[in-house]
Amino acid sequence: MGDDYDWVGALSGPEPARAEAVRRLHALMVRAARFTLSRTGEASRLGRARAEVVVQSSADDAVIAVLARLSTFEGRAKFTTWAYKFAIFHTATAVRRELWSRTEIDLTAIPEPAALTANPLEQLEASALADAVRRGIAESLTPHQQRILIAIAVEGIPVDVIADRLGTTRNTVYKTLHDARRRLRADLTAQGYLPAPAHEEVKR
Amino acid sequence: MRTDDSWTHLVLDQLSDDFEPWMSCDECFDRSDGILEGILAGEASMPAAFRAHLAGCAACRGELEILGDLASIDRGMDPALTRARLDAEIARRAQ
Numbered sequence: 160m161g162d163d164y165d166w167v168g169a170l171s172g173p174e175p176a177r178a179e180a181v182r183r184l185h186a187l188m189v190r191a192a193r194f195t196l197s198r199t200g201e202a203s204r205l206g207r208a209r210a211e212v213v214v215q216s217s218a219d220d221a222v223i224a225v226l227a228r229l230s231t232f233e234g235r236a237k238f239t240t241w242a243y244k245f246a247i248f249h250t251a252t253a254v255r256r257e258l259w260s261r262t263e264i265d266l267t268a269i270p271e272p273a274a275l276t277a278n279p280l281e282q283l284e285a286s287a288l289a290d291a292v293r294r295g296i297a298e299s300l301t302p303h304q305q306r307i308l309i310a311i312a313v314e315g316i317p318v319d320v321i322a323d324r325l326g327t328t329r330n331t332v333y334k335t336l337h338d339a340r341r342r343l344r345a346d347l348t349a350q351g352y353l354p355a356p357a358h359e360e361v362k363r
Numbered sequence: 364m365r366t367d368d369s370w371t372h373l374v375l376d377q378l379s380d381d382f383e384p385w386m387s388c389d390e391c392f393d394r395s396d397g398i399l400e401g402i403l404a405g406e407a408s409m410p411a412a413f414r415a416h417l418a419g420c421a422a423c424r425g426e427l428e429i430l431g432d433l434a435s436i437d438r439g440m441d442p443a444l445t446r447a448r449l450d451a452e453i454a455r456r457a458q
Contacts (some may be wrong), residue, residue, distance in 0.1 A: 243433050247429050248392065343377075344378045363440045
């Protein structure tokens, strides 16, 4: 596909040129979806058949998203770069969703951390920090913030998967994580366990 | 409740940065292609909020890295070089 192809004109123009452009766009999205799988190590656990379903469904979703947002394309990037990001987003999200689909996740309870196993001297030194972290989580975070922080930090559950299970968005889960980090950081900084953040100068 | 050492450090890893200024995942997504073009061209740096978001959101960072790889290949560029540029931009937070 040459750089001079008028994607926006063809996708928003009359038939039959539009249908041909949509066909080309779908092929582009399939390519990006396959590429995403190839760059996502854990995707190999899906198996060939499930991977192909992810590729095709993600490409379909990406075509729909590109067409729905075509009027927002401002030409700040090449059209293909702009369109790729939809395929990558849908594919990466679908892979994570698939990989966690058979895992039961309880996002209502806050799991207890495991008992200390280090030797007694190391344990003594670490326990003050560990206690401060535990107390900070319990006292400065809401139960929801505690659960999201532990799910992401300790259990390694991806934000998309948490969002799916809670019926919300990645945006909302990330905001909860961001607020939890800020509160806990402030608590541990006030206790002297963390240095005060060196803020970058914000240029607006 | 007892807290084991690895559990504590996994939580502390989340506090290694203040991830400010704030940017949402949606805004990161909306701006990613334009900012990546500047990085590919070697002409622009990341806005501070974009950099902070990538440092704090593994999902958005992973997707941008794949976008950088794919866009690099389309341009006949070395994806490893683009990754190095992205990493360097994000690492500028620590400087």
